[in-house]
Structure formats: structure tokens, C-alpha cells
Amino acid sequence: MSYTLRGRLESRVAAATLTLVLAVALAAPQRTWWPVELAALMTVVGLVLDAEVYHRLLPYQPGWVALPLGALELALVVTAARALGIAAPLGPALALFGAGWLVAQLLGHAALPRLRLSYAADGGELGRAGPALAVGVLVVFACSGGVAWAQRPPTVHLAAGVHQGPLVIDRSERLVGETGAVVRGGIVIRSDDVTVRNVTVLGGDDGIDVTGANGVVLDGVTISGARLDGIHVRDSSVTIRDCAVDSLGNRWAQGIDISFSMARAPSTVEGCSVVGGREGIVVHTTHAMLLRNRVSRTSSYGISLTEMSMGGIASNDVHGAQGVAIYCGDNSECEIDDNVVTGTEPGADWNGYGILVHYNSHATVRGNRLVSSPGGIKALANAQIETKRE
Amino acid sequence: MTERVAIVGGGLGGLVAYATLRHLGVDDVTVFGTDIDPAAVWRERAAAIRQRFMRSESDGHVAPASFPGLAVRAALRSGSPGPLLRSVADRYHPPVEDFLAHVGEVRERTAWDDALVRARVARVVAVDDGFDLDGRGVFRHVLIAPGHPGLARPDELERDPRAVHAYEPHEYAEDVEVVGAGMAAATEWLNALDAGSTVTSVRRREPERRPLNLPRTLFSRRGLVGFHRAPRAERIGLLRRYSAPSYPPGRQWDEPLERAADEGRFRVAPELNGAGQVICATGFKRGFRHDPLLARLVGEHELETAEDWIVLAPDSTVPTLTDPRRTLALAGVPAQWAFPAADTLAGMKYAARRFAAKVVACPTR
Numbered sequence: 001m002s003y004t005l006r007g008r009l010e011s012r013v014a015a016a017t018l019t020l021v022l023a024v025a026l027a028a029p030q031r032t033w034w035p036v037e038l039a040a041l042m043t044v045v046g047l048v049l050d051a052e053v054y055h056r057l058l059p060y061q062p063g064w065v066a067l068p069l070g071a072l073e074l075a076l077v078v079t080a081a082r083a084l085g086i087a088a089p090l091g092p093a094l095a096l097f098g099a100g101w102l103v104a105q106l107l108g109h110a111a112l113p114r115l116r117l118s119y120a121a122d123g124g125e126l127g128r129a130g131p132a133l134a135v136g137v138l139v140v141f142a143c144s145g146g147v148a149w150a151q152r153p154p155t156v157h158l159a160a161g162v163h164q165g166p167l168v169i170d171r172s173e174r175l176v177g178e179t180g181a182v183v184r185g186g187i188v189i190r191s192d193d194v195t196v197r198n199v200t201v202l203g204g205d206d207g208i209d210v211t212g213a214n215g216v217v218l219d220g221v222t223i224s225g226a227r228l229d230g231i232h233v234r235d236s237s238v239t240i241r242d243c244a245v246d247s248l249g250n251r252w253a254q255g256i257d258i259s260f261s262m263a264r265a266p267s268t269v270e271g272c273s274v275v276g277g278r279e280g281i282v283v284h285t286t287h288a289m290l291l292r293n294r295v296s297r298t299s300s301y302g303i304s305l306t307e308m309s310m311g312g313i314a315s316n317d318v319h320g321a322q323g324v325a326i327y328c329g330d331n332s333e334c335e336i337d338d339n340v341v342t343g344t345e346p347g348a349d350w351n352g353y354g355i356l357v358h359y360n361s362h363a364t365v366r367g368n369r370l371v372s373s374p375g376g377i378k379a380l381a382n383a384q385i386e387t388k389r390e
Numbered sequence: 391m392t393e394r395v396a397i398v399g400g401g402l403g404g405l406v407a408y409a410t411l412r413h414l415g416v417d418d419v420t421v422f423g424t425d426i427d428p429a430a431v432w433r434e435r436a437a438a439i440r441q442r443f444m445r446s447e448s449d450g451h452v453a454p455a456s457f458p459g460l461a462v463r464a465a466l467r468s469g470s471p472g473p474l475l476r477s478v479a480d481r482y483h484p485p486v487e488d489f490l491a492h493v494g495e496v497r498e499r500t501a502w503d504d505a506l507v508r509a510r511v512a513r514v515v516a517v518d519d520g521f522d523l524d525g526r527g528v529f530r531h532v533l534i535a536p537g538h539p540g541l542a543r544p545d546e547l548e549r550d551p552r553a554v555h556a557y558e559p560h561e562y563a564e565d566v567e568v569v570g571a572g573m574a575a576a577t578e579w580l581n582a583l584d585a586g587s588t589v590t591s592v593r594r595r596e597p598e599r600r601p602l603n604l605p606r607t608l609f610s611r612r613g614l615v616g617f618h619r620a621p622r623a624e625r626i627g628l629l630r631r632y633s634a635p636s637y638p639p640g641r642q643w644d645e646p647l648e649r650a651a652d653e654g655r656f657r658v659a660p661e662l663n664g665a666g667q668v669i670c671a672t673g674f675k676r677g678f679r680h681d682p683l684l685a686r687l688v689g690e691h692e693l694e695t696a697e698d699w700i701v702l703a704p705d706s707t708v709p710t711l712t713d714p715r716r717t718l719a720l721a722g723v724p725a726q727w728a729f730p731a732a733d734t735l736a737g738m739k740y741a742a743r744r745f746a747a748k749v750v751a752c753p754t755r
């Protein structure tokens with residue numbers, strides 16, 4: 001078919017309309033916006049390609065060309081989605097893209113030629129329906145954007161000074177601390193889509209307790225003096241960035257403990273500084289990425305991924321652990337890359353291992369630097385270490 | 391009393407227009423033609439050149455909507471995706487018998503036989519609110535689809551007893567000369583070689599090799615906008631260039647010819663050399679002046695012309711005889727001023743759809 005520019009754009013918008021309906025149908029019950037964001041991105045990428053590339057390079061487009069063009073658009077949409085931080089799960093996102101592509105093919109080759117007899121001879125133009133469709137799509141996108149904006153979690157500003165806790169957050173919100181904002185007695189999070197930023201927490205059973213929640217972000221929090229864990233996560237998906245956890249003086253505490261969350265989306269701990277306690281960062285039965293953290297002076301494990309966990313431990317700095325600096329244990333799958341381990345000492349249970357892979361676990365190991373860690377890198381109890389090339 | 395819609399011409403162009411009108415809910419249509427079978431002329435010509443496959447692709451059919459085309463129908467019938475896959479690669483050429491069977495289906499489904507009045511309309515005259523068709527009634531909207539005005543033969547072969555036109559029934563002599571370089575000529579080279587003849591291709595220039603007669607962009611608005619905007623002289627030049635004979639590229643054409651050339655059974659010559667049979671694969675007469683109905687229409691209504699062509703609006707209507715209350719449109723080869731590929735099935739649909747749109751939009755319907 002030989003599309004005119006207007007025909008390409010109108011046909012694209014017509015297909016986008018149905019994709020958008022599908023996206024809204026996906027988004028509405030889950031109260032998640034990635035389908036609408038992805039549909040918008042697909043439409044924008046398609047329109048730009050239509051105007052800037054396809055119209056110039058393809059005066060005539062045989063049917064089979066839809067396949068390579070679809071692959072190109074998929075690659076661009078995936079790249080753009082990552083760049084824009086659209087949090088779309090891969091499988092459903094691919095399904096939505098595939099459905100959109102299929103809808104476009106069925107529309108262009110079957111439905112529109114039947115509905116509008118001169119569709120092909122008009123170069124894909126839709127007559128008066130074209131602008132109406134474009135307006136309709138714009139309205140739906142605008143309304144979706146408006147609804148998304150209206151449903152954004154409210155922001156609560158925590159003034160400087162000490163606030164008596166425990167502070168319980170049981171709705172979606174953003175808690176942003178002004179400089180010097182302190183909560184004494186801990187923060188308890190029981191809702192999805194909660195962000196806590198720039199807040200210092202003193203004391204409490206756990207410094208921050210997250211249970212049964214998705215999409216929780218802890219950004220720039222500082223925690224000290226908790227009786228149990230600094231950050232305690234159960235059955236949740238969290239992103240923890242640039243935190244500081246001080247468990248000094250509490251030999252049995254965990255700095256950050258994320259456990260029993262395998263059914264949730266992966267969690268991330270990145271750029272945190274954890275000092276003291278029994279274990280610095282520990283993950284049980286969870287999919288997690290532990291990146292660029294600094295862990296020091298723990299009484300047993302520095303960083304531990306255990307009990308059928310999966311994940312990566314990369315670019316961390318672990319100093320002065322007593323027993324094991326980095327541990328992958330109990331049927332876990334770990335990728336341990338580019339960490340620096342120094343000054344590991346023999347502890348009560350273990351003999352000062354830099355990296356220990358234990359009990360049916362499997363770890364790939366690459367680019368780690370161990371200094372003054374007498375146990376070195378070791379696999380025990382039917383565990384396996386695979387050393388990757390640099 | 392003014393009736394509503396008439397189609398002058400009972401061939402494939404007339405059937406396409408009739409089916410399109412019926413599809414859009416216009417039921418009171420009268421068709422004037424001389425043969426009850428809309429494919430009669432086409433069938434005879436296709437049989438004469440032993441054509442087995444259509445040159446056109448999936449959209450080369452007479453149904454009003456492009457979808458489903460013959461490829462989809464063949465895939466459904468055979469349970470194989472092969473026709474669809476060839477169609478998306480522009481490689482599906484429906485067998486002639488499939489096409490003719492499809493014409494029969496459309497003819498039956500649309501009750502074509504009931505709408506046909508077996509008569510040759512020799513004169514169309516504009517009157518108040520319509521057109522008088524040779525005294526057979528006054529119709530508000532008229533589409534003229536007269537087909538090709540006759541077979542073209544070189545003057546020197548007009549009375550030569552050895553000569554037969556490719557589109558007339560014929561067998562092959564031992565020594566055959568084929569005049570021409572288009573699709574019919576290429577088909578006749580292979581036919582005659584298959585029949586065991588020695589073949590001379592008489593031509594003065596190398597034939598063009600194109601998948602279709604015209605660039606594909608000219609089948610849609612993408613190419614048509616530029617064509618419609620072109621100055622008259624340029625437009626005439628384009629139409630002449632597009633009329634140059636051509637046949638598709640492909641091994642199915644080249645290999646038999648190369649093999650026959652190696653065996654000394656096929657050669658190219660610029661002049662006739664006295665063979666026992668001369669096949670004129672020279673196509674059709676060109677220009678409205680060869681069609682008595684059109685020539686009279688132009689003369690009596692002083693219609694604007696450009697050399698061989700009647701000047702039409704982009705929607706295939708005659709501008710001076712079309713207004714919101716009445717329509718005179720052309721379809722088929724005389725509509726090339728609006729759509730260069732007017733003599734193809736796609737071209738017939740182009741004219742038919744625009745004519746039907748005028749009828750549907752007419753405030754006096």
C-alpha cells in the first residue's frame with residue numbers, strides 16, 4: 001500500500017485508539033499506569049517514525065514489511081521505556097505491544113478496507129473520521145494523565161524537629177522530611193506506593209517496618225538505635241536508596257532485612273551505608289539486587305543472600321565482618337561481582353571468609369577484590385562457585 | 391420521470407460499479423449492456439492468449455471492498471496460508487479460473503442479471519436533472535464504462551491474411567512472428583514456444599519490465615495528488631509513458647525464452663520477415679475518438695479534451711456535466727485522466743467508489 005503522510009498518521013491513530021482502550025482496561029482494575037504510559041509511548045514512537053522515517057523511505061509498503069518495522073518499533077519502545085523509567089513488567093508489556101501491533105495489522109489490512117471502501121486508494125486516510133479519532137485519542141490520553149495526576153500519592157512534609165512515633169503510614173503517600181526532621185520510635189508502613197525521603201529515625205522496635213506493600217521507596221533515610229532491625233521488610237517490594245543504618249551496640253540486630261518476598265517484584269538496596277549489628281544486609285527468600293553499599297563491623301555476615309533467594313551482590317564495599325563478608329547460602333542463586341572485601345575476621349561460626357557459598361547454592365563470581373580475608377572464596381556443603389571471566 | 395442511477399457498459403467495469411452501489415445500499419440501478427455475462431469479453435481475450443494467472447495481485451477482484459481479496463478466499467478454501475503469505479509479499483497472482491468463478495459469485499449475489507437491460511446505448515445527452523440515454527430513460531446519475539474501443543493492429547497488417555490479433559481466438563503456425571512487447575506479447579511468445587513454434591519477436595525497442603503497468607504509488611492518493619496537479623502537457627506525457635508496453639520481471643518469463651533462443655527457436659527482429667503467421671500483440675486502440683459514444687458525447691457537449699483523453703475531475707466525473715443534483719462519470723480506460731491505471735480492476739473500483747459516493751450524497755435521492 002502507498003500511504004500518504006496523513007494516511008499513515010491517521011491509520012496509526014486509529015490503531016492506537018484500540019490499543020489505548022486495551023491499556024485502560026488493563027490499568028483501571030490494577031490502578032497501575034504503565035499500560036497507559038506504554039500505549040502513549042508506542043503511539044508517539046510510531047507517529048515519529050511515520051513522519052520522519054517511513055513516509056520518506058517507503059513510498060510503497062508491501063505487507064511483509066510490517067514485521068521488520070514492528071521489530072524496530074519494539075526495540076525503540078523498550079529503549080525509550082527504560083530511559084523514561086516506565087515500570088512495565090516485561091511479559092505483560094510485550095503482550096500489550098504485540099496486541100497493539102496485531103490490532104494495527106488487522107485494522108490496516110481487513111477492518112478499515114471494509115469500513116471505508118476507498119481506504120487503500122486514499123493512501124490510508126480516514127476522511128472526516130481521521131481528525132475526530134486524533135482528538136479522541138488526545139482526549140483519552142489527557143484524561144488518563146489527569147486521572148494519574150489526581151491519584152498521585154499526597155505529599156506530607158515533615159517539619160524539622162523530633163516527632164514522636166511510631167509513625168504508621170497506611171495509605172499511599174510521600175513523606176518528605178525537611179532538614180532535621182526526626183521520628184522517634186520508628187515508622188510502620190502498611191500501604192502500597194509509599195515514599196519516605198530524607199527522614200531520620202531513632203529507636204523503635206524496627207527503625208522502619210514494611211509489611212505487605214508494593215512500590216515502597218525509602219530514599220535518604222537515616223536510622224539508628226533500633227532494638228531489632230534497622231529496616232525490616234516482609235512480603236514487600238522495596239527500593240532503598242542512599243540510606244544510613246547504624247546498629248552499633250546491638251550485636252543481634254540486622255541492618256537491613258528483606259525476607260519472604262519472593263512473590264513480590266524484586267527489591268533493591270543501593271548506595272546505603274550500614275554499620276554494626278549481626279548481619280548488615282540480609283535477604284531471605286527474596287529476589288533482590290544489592291548494589292554499591294558500604295557495610296562494616298558486623299558480628300556475623302556482612303551481606304547475606306540466603307534461603308532460596310535470587311539476586312546480585314555487586315560493587316559493594318564490605319569491611320571488618322566477623323565470620324563472613326559476603327554469604328550466598330541455603331539453595332540460593334547469586335551473582336557476586338566487583339565487590340571489595342577487606343579485614344574479614346574469624347567469627348564464632350565461620351573462619352573469616354571473604355565470600356562463602358554454602359549448602360546447595362550456586363554463585364557466579366567475577367571481579368571481586370579480597371584483602372585480609374583469611375578464608376578467601378569458598379564453596380561448602382554441595383555448593384558451587386562458577387568463576388566468570390573478566 | 392427521472393430515474394435514479396444507470397451504468398452504461400455491461401463488462402467488468404460495469405459489474406464493479408454495480409456491486410459497489412449495491413454494497414452501499416443503492417438498489418435502483420439499471421445497467422445497459424449487450425451480454426448477460428459481465429466477463430464475456432474479458433473471458434474471450436484471456437482464453438485467446440491462454441492466460442492462466444492474473445497480472446494483478448490480491449486486490450484484483452470485483453468485490454466492492456478490498457478485504458477479503460482473492461488471496462484470503464483461496465487460503466480459506468484450501469486451508470493453507472500460502473496464498474496469504476504470497477499476497478503480503480506481492481507475489482500472489484490468482485488463477486484465471488478463480489477470478490472468473492469469483493465474478494460469477496458477485497454476479498449472482500448482486501442480482502446483476504435482474505438489473506441488466508440488454509441494449510447498446512449509443513448516445514448520452516444531458517437534460518434537466520439528468521441524462522437521456524438514447525431515449526431509454528432519463529437518469530440522474532450515469533456512469534459510462536465502455537471498455538476498450540477496439541483492438542489495435544498495425545496499418546500494414548490490417549488486410550494481411552496471415553495476421554491475427556492476440557486477443558482473437560487462434561492456434562499457432564510452425565513459424566510465428568509476434569508484434570509487440572507488452573504482457574500479451576510475452577504471453578504469446580511462451581504460448582507459441584509451448585506449441586512447438588519457432589518465434590520471432592518483432593519489436594523496435596526493448597520491453598520494460600515492471601511488476602504492474604504503473605508505479606505502485608499511482609494506485610493511491612500518494613502518487614495521484616502529484617499527477618492531478620501536473621500541468622496538462624506533463625500529464626499527457628506521463629500517460630503516454632505509462633502506456634508503454636511492459637511485462638513483469640521473473641524467471642518464469644526469462645528462462646523459457648533463453649532456452650528457446652539457445653535452441654534457435656526464439657529471436658528478436660525489428661521488422662516482419664515473412665513468417666506464416668503474424669500475431670498482433672499490439673493491445674487496444676487508444677483515445678476517446680475511437681469510441682462512438684464518447685466521441686459523440688464530447689462533440690455534442692463540447693467537453694474539454696487533452697489529445698486522446700477526456701479531461702475529468704480527480705473523482706472521474708465530467709466536470710461540466712456534474713453538479714450536486716446529477717453526475718456523469720467515466721470508468722475504465724477512458725477515465726485515465728483521473729486515474730492512470732483506470733483500465734485495471736483497481737482503477738474500475740476507484741471510479742466506482744467515487745461515483746457511488748456522489749450518488750449516496752445526492753440530496754435528491
